[in-house]
Amino acid sequence: MLAVHFGAGNIGRGFIGGLLSEAGYQVCFVDVNSEIVDLLNERKSYRVVLVSDQSEEKLVNNVRAINSIKDPDDVIEAIVNADLITTAVGPTILPIISGLMADGLKKRVEKTNKPLNIIACENMIDGSEFLKKNVYEKLTEEEKNQFNINFAFPNAAVDRIVPNQINEDKLIVHVEPFYEWVIDQSMMIGEIPKIDGVTFVNDLRPYIERKLFTVNTGHAVAAYIGYQTGLETIKDAMEHPKVLTAVEGTLKETGDVLIRKYDFDYDNHVKYITNIIDRFTNPYINDEIPRVARGPLRKLGHDDRLVSPAIQYYDYVKAEPVHLANAIVAALKYDFRQDDEALELQKKIKELSYEKTLNEVCGLKEDHPLFELILSKLY
Numbered sequence: 001m002l003a004v005h006f007g008a009g010n011i012g013r014g015f016i017g018g019l020l021s022e023a024g025y026q027v028c029f030v031d032v033n034s035e036i037v038d039l040l041n042e043r044k045s046y047r048v049v050l051v052s053d054q055s056e057e058k059l060v061n062n063v064r065a066i067n068s069i070k071d072p073d074d075v076i077e078a079i080v081n082a083d084l085i086t087t088a089v090g091p092t093i094l095p096i097i098s099g100l101m102a103d104g105l106k107k108r109v110e111k112t113n114k115p116l117n118i119i120a121c122e123n124m125i126d127g128s129e130f131l132k133k134n135v136y137e138k139l140t141e142e143e144k145n146q147f148n149i150n151f152a153f154p155n156a157a158v159d160r161i162v163p164n165q166i167n168e169d170k171l172i173v174h175v176e177p178f179y180e181w182v183i184d185q186s187m188m189i190g191e192i193p194k195i196d197g198v199t200f201v202n203d204l205r206p207y208i209e210r211k212l213f214t215v216n217t218g219h220a221v222a223a224y225i226g227y228q229t230g231l232e233t234i235k236d237a238m239e240h241p242k243v244l245t246a247v248e249g250t251l252k253e254t255g256d257v258l259i260r261k262y263d264f265d266y267d268n269h270v271k272y273i274t275n276i277i278d279r280f281t282n283p284y285i286n287d288e289i290p291r292v293a294r295g296p297l298r299k300l301g302h303d304d305r306l307v308s309p310a311i312q313y314y315d316y317v318k319a320e321p322v323h324l325a326n327a328i329v330a331a332l333k334y335d336f337r338q339d340d341e342a343l344e345l346q347k348k349i350k351e352l353s354y355e356k357t358l359n360e361v362c363g364l365k366e367d368h369p370l371f372e373l374i375l376s377k378l379y
Contacts, residue, residue: 004075004082006030006097007089008040008065010162014048014173016088016121019181021060023195028078029065030097039171040065046171051284056177072100079104080111084193085118088158091127091298094120098134105135109146115190116151119183121158123216125208125303128153128187152189157182157208159215161279163287176285178275182207206262210269213254214276216305217327221250222280223293224330235286238277247277249323254309260316296334297341302363306331310370320373329377332357354378 003020005012008031017027031037040046041064050056066074079085079101089097101118108116120127132153136144160179167174184204185192192200201207219234225246226237237243251273258264279285299305306328313321332349336342348357354375358364364371 001025001083002028002078002081003084003086004028004030004078006068006085006087006101007093008033008036009088010165010173010175011121011160012088013046013060013171014162014175015158015160015179016086016181017063018048018058018060019179019195019197020084020086021062022197023193025062025084027060027063028082029063030068030075030078031065032067032069034067034070035170037065037067043171046173047169049172049174050177051174052177052282055284068097068100072103075100076104076107080108082108082116085116087118087120087122087127087131089122091122091124091130094122094127094131095134098131099138101131102135102138105147105151106139106143109143109150113150117188117190117193118151118153119156120153121156121181123158125212126155128155150189152187154184154187155204155208156184157204157211159211161282161285161287163285164291174284176279176282178279180207180211206258206264210258210262210264210272212305213258213309214251214273215279217254217309217324218247218251218276218280219292220299220305220331221247221323221327223289224296224327224334226289227293227334227336228330231289233286233288234280234292235283237289238281246323246326247280250327251276253313253317253321253323256317257309257312261312290336290339293331293334293336293342294339295341296331296339296345297361300328300331300345300361307362307364307370311368314369320369322373325370325373325377328362328374332374332378 001024003025005017005027008029020027029040045059045061048058048060068075120131158181161176165174182199182201185200186202222234222237222243225243231237255269255273259266259269310321310324334342335346358371
């Protein structure tokens with residue numbers, strides 16, 4: 001069995017690629033990093049270290065790689081022969097890889113009618129559908145009809161903290177022991193693959209929002225409040241009383257939304273929040289704040305981790321999301337100079353004002369109570 005995985009970075013190797021290898025797939029990584037690609041082809045394996053009090057090391061075997069810039073025809077051939085395609089490249093890169101993926105899928109339908117699932121394992125809602133949209137933009141109507149018969153783009157929710165790291169061995173990856181990979185089975189085509197560690201469900205939305213509004217929201221709050229407090233790492237932030245209180249208060253608010261919206265068991269969700277906070281405080285996983293906070297324009301989006309639960313708090317709880325509003329304010333003030341989006345955000349605020357930035361970036365209208373709540377904390 002062949003799995004073609006776009007993205008040979010730490011998430012790709014330390015999470016998705018490792019599970020696929022353990023499930024019996026030969027994993028063919030597709031990437032632009034020549035050094036990583038060459039090392040994967042030389043060694044055919046790499047190490048993954050689960051960092052905790054009792055660190056465990058796993059060897060991931062049966063892997064190879066293709067440089068998509070140097071050898072696009074080889075990528076196309078791999079897609080033709082693939083039993084599964086996955087990605088872990090980041091939301092902004094999905095449109096970039098969609099052209100080569102479309103070329104490979106076009107070639108595939110010329111040679112076989114075998115069904116194929118393409119799963120975007122990204123930190124976003126409906127990532128696979130977003131990838132599909134970008135792929136389909138390269139197709140004729142006839143090709144779209146054929147693709148609808150042969151291919152599926154099931155959405156997925158993924159969760160594993162893989163910190164930024166510099167290792168002497170370029171292939172080794174340090175990851176936290178916890179992980180979650182949930183796939184929407186109702187959107188799949190053909191036989192459901194057997195992959196230990198993957199949960200297949202018929203309704204992905206509760207899992208996506210639980211993860212986004214707990215893990216991603218909590219991480220963002222720790223980063224943005226931590227940055228405003230003058231801290232450098234997530235570990236430092238979670239050890240600071242002000243930041244810890246902000247994270248706990250925010251996750252209480254998002255939890256209130258999730259419990260009401262999806263009828264989650266209260267006690268189980270409280271345990272889930274506690275587990276998330278424990279993961280953030282893992283001393284062996286110490287992310288730098290700028291890495292977690294990067295991309296504030298996306299993270300302040302209407303449907304993302306801060307604004308979306310804040311809006312829904314009004315709908316489901318009928319109260320003001322004070323902690324979420326504080327986090328949004330901190331994100332709006334994020335001005336790290338090595339972050340292009342942070343600089344663009346500050347430029348927008350300076351040129352347009354906070355009010356128009358809330359319209360343009362957050363998708364908030366002046367008559368929404370969240371709009372006024374945020375402004376009351378900015379001025």
